[in-house]
Amino acid sequence: MALSGIQIYKLLPQTNCKECGFPTCLAFAMKLAAKQVELAACPYVSEESKTQLAESSAPPIRLITLKSDGHEVKAGNEVVLFRHEKTFYNRPGLFVKFKDSQPVEEIKSALTPAEAYTVNYVGINLTLDGFAIESTSGDAAKFAAAVSAARSVSRRPFVLMSNDANVMSAGLKALDGDTPMIYAATSSNWEAMAELSKQYRAPLAVSSESLDELAELTEKIKAKGVEDLILDPVSQGLSPALSKATQIRRLALKKNYKPLGYPMIAFPENPASAAQALAKYAGFIVLDHFAKELVYPLLVLRQNIYTDPQKPIQVQPGIYEINAPKAEDPILVTTNFSITYFSVANEVESSGLPAWLLVTDAEGMSVLTAWAAGKFDAERIAKSVKTFNVAEKVTRKRLVLPGAVAVISGEVEGELPDWEIRVGPREAVDIPKFMKQAL
Amino acid sequence: MPVEIPLDKWPGTVRTITLGATAADGGTRSHTITVGGEKTLPYMHFEGEMPNRPVVAIEIRDRRPEDWSPLLLQTWVDVADDPGLWAKAAEQAGADLIEIMLSATDKDGQPNTPEAAVAAVKAVLKATGLPVLVFGPGQAELDNTLLVAVAEATKGERLVLGICEDKNYRTIVATAMANGHLVSARTPMDVNLSKQLNILITDMGLPPDRVLMDPTTGALGYGIEYGYSVMERLRLAALQGDAMTQFPMIVTPGFEAWKTKESKVGQGVPEAWGDWQNRAINWEVLTAATLLESGADIVVVRHPESLRQVKAAIEELMGALPAR
Numbered sequence: 001m002a003l004s005g006i007q008i009y010k011l012l013p014q015t016n017c018k019e020c021g022f023p024t025c026l027a028f029a030m031k032l033a034a035k036q037v038e039l040a041a042c043p044y045v046s047e048e049s050k051t052q053l054a055e056s057s058a059p060p061i062r063l064i065t066l067k068s069d070g071h072e073v074k075a076g077n078e079v080v081l082f083r084h085e086k087t088f089y090n091r092p093g094l095f096v097k098f099k100d101s102q103p104v105e106e107i108k109s110a111l112t113p114a115e116a117y118t119v120n121y122v123g124i125n126l127t128l129d130g131f132a133i134e135s136t137s138g139d140a141a142k143f144a145a146a147v148s149a150a151r152s153v154s155r156r157p158f159v160l161m162s163n164d165a166n167v168m169s170a171g172l173k174a175l176d177g178d179t180p181m182i183y184a185a186t187s188s189n190w191e192a193m194a195e196l197s198k199q200y201r202a203p204l205a206v207s208s209e210s211l212d213e214l215a216e217l218t219e220k221i222k223a224k225g226v227e228d229l230i231l232d233p234v235s236q237g238l239s240p241a242l243s244k245a246t247q248i249r250r251l252a253l254k255k256n257y258k259p260l261g262y263p264m265i266a267f268p269e270n271p272a273s274a275a276q277a278l279a280k281y282a283g284f285i286v287l288d289h290f291a292k293e294l295v296y297p298l299l300v301l302r303q304n305i306y307t308d309p310q311k312p313i314q315v316q317p318g319i320y321e322i323n324a325p326k327a328e329d330p331i332l333v334t335t336n337f338s339i340t341y342f343s344v345a346n347e348v349e350s351s352g353l354p355a356w357l358l359v360t361d362a363e364g365m366s367v368l369t370a371w372a373a374g375k376f377d378a379e380r381i382a383k384s385v386k387t388f389n390v391a392e393k394v395t396r397k398r399l400v401l402p403g404a405v406a407v408i409s410g411e412v413e414g415e416l417p418d419w420e421i422r423v424g425p426r427e428a429v430d431i432p433k434f435m436k437q438a439l
Numbered sequence: 440m441p442v443e444i445p446l447d448k449w450p451g452t453v454r455t456i457t458l459g460a461t462a463a464d465g466g467t468r469s470h471t472i473t474v475g476g477e478k479t480l481p482y483m484h485f486e487g488e489m490p491n492r493p494v495v496a497i498e499i500r501d502r503r504p505e506d507w508s509p510l511l512l513q514t515w516v517d518v519a520d521d522p523g524l525w526a527k528a529a530e531q532a533g534a535d536l537i538e539i540m541l542s543a544t545d546k547d548g549q550p551n552t553p554e555a556a557v558a559a560v561k562a563v564l565k566a567t568g569l570p571v572l573v574f575g576p577g578q579a580e581l582d583n584t585l586l587v588a589v590a591e592a593t594k595g596e597r598l599v600l601g602i603c604e605d606k607n608y609r610t611i612v613a614t615a616m617a618n619g620h621l622v623s624a625r626t627p628m629d630v631n632l633s634k635q636l637n638i639l640i641t642d643m644g645l646p647p648d649r650v651l652m653d654p655t656t657g658a659l660g661y662g663i664e665y666g667y668s669v670m671e672r673l674r675l676a677a678l679q680g681d682a683m684t685q686f687p688m689i690v691t692p693g694f695e696a697w698k699t700k701e702s703k704v705g706q707g708v709p710e711a712w713g714d715w716q717n718r719a720i721n722w723e724v725l726t727a728a729t730l731l732e733s734g735a736d737i738v739v740v741r742h743p744e745s746l747r748q749v750k751a752a753i754e755e756l757m758g759a760l761p762a763r
Contacts, residue, residue: 082668082671082675083664083667083668083671084668084671084672117711119709119711119712120709120711121660211442211444212440212441212442213440215440215442216440219440236760236761237755237759237760237761238752238755238756238761239482239484239755239756239757239758239759242482242732242756243482243483243484246483247442247444250444250445251442251444251445254445255445257442259440259442260442269761270748270751270752271721271724271725271728271748272724272725272728272748272749272751272752272755273752273755274725275724275725275728275729275732276728276732278729279667279729279732279733280732291713291714291717292711292713292714292718293712293713293714293718293721294713294718294721295713296701296711296712296713296718297659297660297701297718297721297722297725298725300660301659301660301663301725301729303660304660304663304664304667305664305667305729307664309664309668339657339661339662339665342661342662346661346698346699346700349700429577
């Protein structure tokens with residue numbers, strides 16, 4: 001069971017030496033209890049206390065990092081089963097798989113567009129996180145050649161896939177200096193795979209259809225000195241995949257069950273199973289092919305699910321053009337809460353009528369919430385008009401306020417005396433009608 | 440090394456609700472559809488019962504919806520002018536339910552009339568034996584006029600009448616009570632507003648086994664995370680024993696997903712969005728699949744390929760092996 005800050009404090013040296021970076025041992029203890037620091041930061045803690053604290057100071061789901069050439073993919077350190085309880089932290093890495101049975105030139109040309117892929121969502125550029133190379137040939141030289149070919153195109157982290165330790169070893173050699181994932185240790189090869197994991201400091205995926213066997217394997221591998229593990233609870237179909245992923249997450253979070261306290265890897269076979277892997281706890285997701293029309297929505301879904309519920313997605317404040325507005329077209333005012341922005345922008349766009357959309361910095365709140373919190377008032381709106389040089393874009397100075405804040409129209413007139421201030425509808429869905437009839 | 444799986448104990452159960460009535464029960468449906476009854480979180484079969492599989496409805500309109508994506512209009516090209524034919528085609532595509540949404544205006548721009556609405560719904564009921572949901576155009580006053588007429592003309596069918604929201608629930612609930620129908624109670628992505636509307640509706644005397652709740656959702660990329668978490672919270676509350684959240688949930692991922700630029704538009708969009716048709720279907724399927732994970736009992740989609748994929752996902756979630 002996790003210890004409280006005070007319980008942890010009793011096990012610390014209580015010298016307030018500050019070498020851990022905190023002013024007092026108590027402050028450090030509190031951070032340990034919140035799982036925000038590692039015990040290793042304290043140079044003087046006794047071996048006895050270390051053993052006692054190890055259990056409670058380690059995060060319930062170990063943080064695993066794959067690295068290469070400045071790229072990093074992290075999974076683990078999650079603390080909740082449902083995102084509304086706090087948030088999900090480490091967005092699962094999205095990988096695309098290639099096979100060593102393909103000629104190396106084919107691998108290179110297929111990998112190139114996937115490596116270069118980038119797509120913009122609410123101002124953020126999203127990409128794939130890495131690639132998986134699978135040995136289907138069973139030939140060590142072929143695997144090494146495929147891995148090298150892939151590496152010549154992409155510097156991102158790799159997942160190397162083979163159940164044969166000799167083949168795996170050849171692949172790892174070809175990537176010397178990186179931290180790829182070794183996939184996978186099973187009940188028949190785990191000793192050799194654990195050796196490779198140690199030798200190359202590469203996290204090791206452990207694969208078994210049974211949770212009992214999975215727990216047994218991770219304990220055996222841990223006893224060999226390998227702790228950076230990933231779980232592959234091999235599943236046929238959505239139902240067993242969901243059950244096992246939930247059971248593993250529950251065991252880790254509710255029972256602090258160490259043998260299954262590692263992130264998971266998933267190999268979805270279709271869009272629905274990829275959605276499930278994103279929402280339900282995978283830390284690494286390997287797609288079996290690259291298709292923009294699937295990768296884009298998956299990257300968006302990942303952003304959505306991993307959005308901190310306390311910090312909504314915001315849109316960059318500014319003046320946006322919809323349907324190519326001209327100098328005589330109206331300026332509609334809204335806030336920078338992404339959902340508010342999208343609702344308004346979608347309606348204006350679908351109306352087919354040109355307009356300017358002035359997105360005011362309301363700290364990511366919706367119109368009414370921001371108004372109630374004093375983040376969307378006449379002063380802020382006037383400031384946006386000035387900051388974004390709105391007056392220079394139009395000949396007819398006409399500003400339309402959301403109907404929900406009709407009460408501030410007088411104040412806005414006061415702040416912007418040479419502007420015509422209009423009040424629009426309360427709901428975004430009524431905007432097209434309003435634009436057609438009233439503007 | 441045996442692992443002891445932690446099981447959650449849930450005191451609450453989601454209500455079981457039957458849509459549609461056969462001749463034996465005063466309707467004309469060939470069969471009924473029952474949803475709800477969960478005693479655990481979605482698809483946690485190792486822990487508790489989920490006696491009824493979630494179902495998929497296809498959304499159709501009473502006249503050709505000119506503002507729909509061309510991808511959808513192409514798909515339903517032969518049937519979009521006739522709600523009866525459209526319902527039949529949707530049934531053949533594998534729909535469990537038909538949702539007909541009434542238009543605000545006729546094709547000449549005149550307001551829709553109760554007579555026209557009744558004729559459209561009757562055509563659907565004649566063409567298909569599936570249970571039917573009838574949704575108004577979403578303008579409280581017009582919804583009332585159209586839905587009351589439809590409810591009276593289809594007495595005993597156990598239709599689902601929507602949208603029943605805070606502005607018009609009194610009228611819709613009254614006519615549902617008088618004519619043996621169900622209501623779909625919609626609130627804007629908020630747990631407490633959901634509960635409140637359910638209380639108001641049941642306080643009027645509508646039996647709770649005739650209420651579905653629609654917590655509203657956003658499409659993928661357009662607020663799905665809000666709907667997703669509200670649904671998870673509603674379902675957790677239901678299982679913890681909060682009676683006013685123990686209603687099966689209906690959501691409309693088709694309506695939401697096909698509003699987005701990603702689905703609707705094929706020209707002048709970023710090259711990184713990929714193939715239009717596949718992207719649009721992925722958008723709808725991912726929205727629907729994610730909402731099923733958070734507890735949806737009924738999802739309403741628009742494209743037959745999405746219907747096929749979502750139904751396959753439900754089969755798998757209920758324990759079937761994946762089709763190869």
